[in-house]
Amino acid sequence: MPWIVKNLWLIPALPMLAAGLTALAPQRCRKFAASLAIGSMVGAFLLSLCAFARALQIGPHGPKDFYNFDWLQFAAGAPGVLQLGWVLDPLTAVMLVMVTFVGLLIFIYSVGYMAHDENFTRFFTFLSLFAGAMLGVVIANSLLLLFICWELVGLTSYLLIGFWYHRPSAAAAAKKAFITTRVGDVFFFLGMMWLYHEAGTLLFYDEGRGCLEQGALIGMVAQTTSLGLAVSTCIGLLIFAGAVGKSGQVPLHVWLPDAMEGPTPVSALIHAATMVAAGVFLVARVFPLMAAHPEGAAAETTALQAVTWIGAITAVFAASIAVAQNDIKRILAYSTVSQLGYMMMGLGTGGVAVGMFHLITHAFFKALLFMGAGSVIHGCHEEQDIRRMGGIKKYMPITFATYAVGMLALAGFPLFFSGFWSKDEILHAAHGWPVSHVPFYLGVAGAFLTAFYMTRQVALVFFGNNRSEALPSRSTHEAKEAHDKSHAPNAGGHAAAEDSRAPHESPPVMTWPLIILAACAIGLSVIGTPAWPWFQSFLGAHHAEGFTAGVVKLMVISALIVFAGLGLGWWLYGRKPSQNADEPDVLEKLPLGMHTWFARKYGIDELYELTVIRFNAWSARACAFLDQWIWGGAVALVSYLMLGFSWVSRAFDEFVINLGFDQSCGGVTRGGRMMSRFQDGRVQNYLRILGAGLVALVLFLIWGGGK
Numbered sequence: 001m002p003w004i005v006k007n008l009w010l011i012p013a014l015p016m017l018a019a020g021l022t023a024l025a026p027q028r029c030r031k032f033a034a035s036l037a038i039g040s041m042v043g044a045f046l047l048s049l050c051a052f053a054r055a056l057q058i059g060p061h062g063p064k065d066f067y068n069f070d071w072l073q074f075a076a077g078a079p080g081v082l083q084l085g086w087v088l089d090p091l092t093a094v095m096l097v098m099v100t101f102v103g104l105l106i107f108i109y110s111v112g113y114m115a116h117d118e119n120f121t122r123f124f125t126f127l128s129l130f131a132g133a134m135l136g137v138v139i140a141n142s143l144l145l146l147f148i149c150w151e152l153v154g155l156t157s158y159l160l161i162g163f164w165y166h167r168p169s170a171a172a173a174a175k176k177a178f179i180t181t182r183v184g185d186v187f188f189f190l191g192m193m194w195l196y197h198e199a200g201t202l203l204f205y206d207e208g209r210g211c212l213e214q215g216a217l218i219g220m221v222a223q224t225t226s227l228g229l230a231v232s233t234c235i236g237l238l239i240f241a242g243a244v245g246k247s248g249q250v251p252l253h254v255w256l257p258d259a260m261e262g263p264t265p266v267s268a269l270i271h272a273a274t275m276v277a278a279g280v281f282l283v284a285r286v287f288p289l290m291a292a293h294p295e296g297a298a299a300e301t302t303a304l305q306a307v308t309w310i311g312a313i314t315a316v317f318a319a320s321i322a323v324a325q326n327d328i329k330r331i332l333a334y335s336t337v338s339q340l341g342y343m344m345m346g347l348g349t350g351g352v353a354v355g356m357f358h359l360i361t362h363a364f365f366k367a368l369l370f371m372g373a374g375s376v377i378h379g380c381h382e383e384q385d386i387r388r389m390g391g392i393k394k395y396m397p398i399t400f401a402t403y404a405v406g407m408l409a410l411a412g413f414p415l416f417f418s419g420f421w422s423k424d425e426i427l428h429a430a431h432g433w434p435v436s437h438v439p440f441y442l443g444v445a446g447a448f449l450t451a452f453y454m455t456r457q458v459a460l461v462f463f464g465n466n467r468s469e470a471l472p473s474r475s476t477h478e479a480k481e482a483h484d485k486s487h488a489p490n491a492g493g494h495a496a497a498e499d500s501r502a503p504h505e506s507p508p509v510m511t512w513p514l515i516i517l518a519a520c521a522i523g524l525s526v527i528g529t530p531a532w533p534w535f536q537s538f539l540g541a542h543h544a545e546g547f548t549a550g551v552v553k554l555m556v557i558s559a560l561i562v563f564a565g566l567g568l569g570w571w572l573y574g575r576k577p578s579q580n581a582d583e584p585d586v587l588e589k590l591p592l593g594m595h596t597w598f599a600r601k602y603g604i605d606e607l608y609e610l611t612v613i614r615f616n617a618w619s620a621r622a623c624a625f626l627d628q629w630i631w632g633g634a635v636a637l638v639s640y641l642m643l644g645f646s647w648v649s650r651a652f653d654e655f656v657i658n659l660g661f662d663q664s665c666g667g668v669t670r671g672g673r674m675m676s677r678f679q680d681g682r683v684q685n686y687l688r689i690l691g692a693g694l695v696a697l698v699l700f701l702i703w704g705g706g707k
Contacts (some may be wrong), residue, residue: 004050005065008086008139011047011096012149014040016132022125033121034111037128041104044135048096055093060540064089066141066205083203087141090538091284091352095138095277098360102273102367103131105513109371110265112509113378117263123163127269130156134274138281143192143202143211146285150188150246150278154181157275161262173258180255184245191238195289198223198231204285217292229302236290236303240283247279247340250314254605257333264374267329271336272367280343280359283307284352291351300435304348311344312430312439317602319449323456324587324598327384328373331457335410336366338446342426345439350429353541357528358422360535364524365409365419368517372403375506375514376461383468386460387581393462395503400462402514407458409521411451411566414559418524423447424558425528425536431554444561451565456573464577466503 018040022033058065068085107127114120133156136149155178162174196202198220199211208215220232227234243249248256256276260267270276283290290303318337325331339362347355377384379396393400409419427447430440505511528535530547572586587595597603 012132012135015128019128033124037124045100048100052093084145085141086139109513160266170261173261177255181245184242188242212288232292243279260329268370273363308348311341312442314341315446316442319446323453346426349433353536353539361418361422365406365521368406375399379503389461390464391466392503398511402518405518407454448565451562452569455569459574467581
């Protein structure tokens with residue numbers, strides 16, 4: 001066994017070790033914390049490159065490298081052990097390189113962004129633990145180990161989203177993210193238990209005995225439930241529910257935009273390379289289970305159809321919301337939800353290679369966009385409302401150039417940007433999906449909206465005149481909030497050194513990661529084109545089409561859709577930039593109050609507030625009432641009855657049993673005392689008694705003889 005396979009655990013262990021050591025360090029050890037965290041990611045990245053080289057050597061169709069070990073010995077009478085392990089295959093190798101490389105750049109960027117935060121050391125502790133947990137998810141060869149690391153990702157995301165816990169909005173967002181993702185995780189856990197019951201193991205690969213290998217899959221496909229679905233399909237749907245929560249798919253998407261309350265490096269890490277990608281990765285990892293079908297049946301299983309439809313709906317749903325948002329990070333957050341929908345749709349219609357190609361490209365350009373947004377916020381003195389920006393291109397040229405690259409990659413600008421090729425791969429797969437063409441049309445609509453809202457954002461942020469002072473004077477409360485947010489050390493600490501409100505470029509420690517990610521967003525376009533689909537082949541897909549007439553036709557359609565979105569966005573927002581921040585949005589003129597629906601996110605949060613949350617609150621009150629008055633009353637009644645019985649028992653004992661016994665004992669005692677007088681040891685008394693007896697006897701004899 002190659003050394004890298006046996007020691008693959010070192011990749012997540014390094015950042016976890018850094019987190020443990022940093023947690024023990026005092027807050028003042030800022031340089032130590034940053035150096036240790038970045039150094040651990042460098043080491044993890046180098047080991048990931050070694051793992052990637054091994055995966056290249058084996059190829060997509062070679063034997064899988066894995067290492068399993070005994071973790072838990074069952075008690076006597078329940079033979080067997082529970083095993084954990086890790087696996088190295090192309091899917092693992094690609095994810096390891098992406099997570100460590102993008103994570104490393106985010107760590108470096110964080111040094112500049114969090115430079116003035118008094119909890120700098122604690123931030124890098126959480127960041128390192130988060131990265132280690134995600135890397136644990138990637139290497140896991142056991143669904144149990146994956147689930148353990150999955151939950152650790154959920155914990156650390158809670159800590160990072162609520163990092164500025166003194167803000168009520170951040171604390172609420174952290175709780176919302178944690179609770180919402182737990183909803184999906186409950187179903188994930190049920191699916192895992194069911195899978196263990198059916199397969200007898202949670203190892204993915206184990207020399208033919210794993211739960212994703214042919215023997216176990218055949219057994220699960222052959223069984224059906226009362227609903228008529230194969231057991232493999234039901235288990236796959238339950239596991240997919242966990243991915244829906246973690247990857248922010250409809251209807252569990254509501255936590256992800258609120259996660260913007262965390263520091264911007266957290267947003268970049270969560271929304272690009274790690275947490276939200278974990279759901280897509282999970283579906284890719286258990287894809288053999290979801291795609292398993294009986295001999296002769298259609299390959300489009302119910303599980304994969306559910307993945308496709310939910311992904312397609314999410315893609316256009318979130319994109320439509322993004323067009324009416326004004327917070328620079330929330331626009332990107334809804335964009336992330338939309339792009340995750342594309343990934344799910346790609347997995348459902350085209351398989352692992354299609355969905356994972358978009359995951360990898362998206363990780364780079366979305367990390368670039370979030371970090372670029374953080375640079376903008378830093379340069380604009382903590383302003384996040386794009387209506388208060390404008391014209392900052394001349395103040396922040398590096399940020400603008402790199403952000404433009406990320407924007408064009410996300411919009412799918414033809415030929416030169418990786419997002420175009422990965423998005424087109426998904427649309428091509430959806431177009432050929434035999435079940436329905438509706439996901440394809442939803443994907444096309446989402447592509448148009450993506451190009452539109454990103455053009456709107458760039459036009460309002462970078463072009464026109466600066467509108468930071470254009471709004472009417474804020475209320476005292478708003479002014480105090482803005483001041484606290486930009487000057488308090490806990491709130492990011494990017495207070496402007498100068499009095500001027502003019503934006504300024506970020507320091508090199510923040511701009512160099514942007515430049516590297518921008519280069520990757522362009523460079524990755526060469527590994528997945530129809531001319532050279534290296535990435536798809538590496539993950540095991542069979543691509544031999546090349547630039548056929550059908551492929552070129554879809555490319556042209558996609559390009560026209562993107563140009564239409566870019567053109568409309570520029571026509572409405574870039575051609576005549578708004579001069580005042582309080583000008584109404586041109587989309588407010590849309591009929592049927594569409595802009596209001598978009599801006600209010602279709603009222604999903606309010607709907608949950610009126611239904612799920614209100615029902616939960618009512619249930620809590622009902623349970624409290626039952627506990628206090630029904631169950632508590634019943635317990636009190638029983639206790640009072642028992643207390644009454646005890647009083648009766650005590651009275652009977654004291655006044656009947658004890659009193660009678662005491663009286664009897666007293667009588668016996670008195671009798672004994674009387675009898676004791678006859679045996680007091682005094683001879684004269686005995687003589688008196690004998691004398692009295694003789695007198696009595698004589699009298700009796702005299703009386704009897706006289707008769």
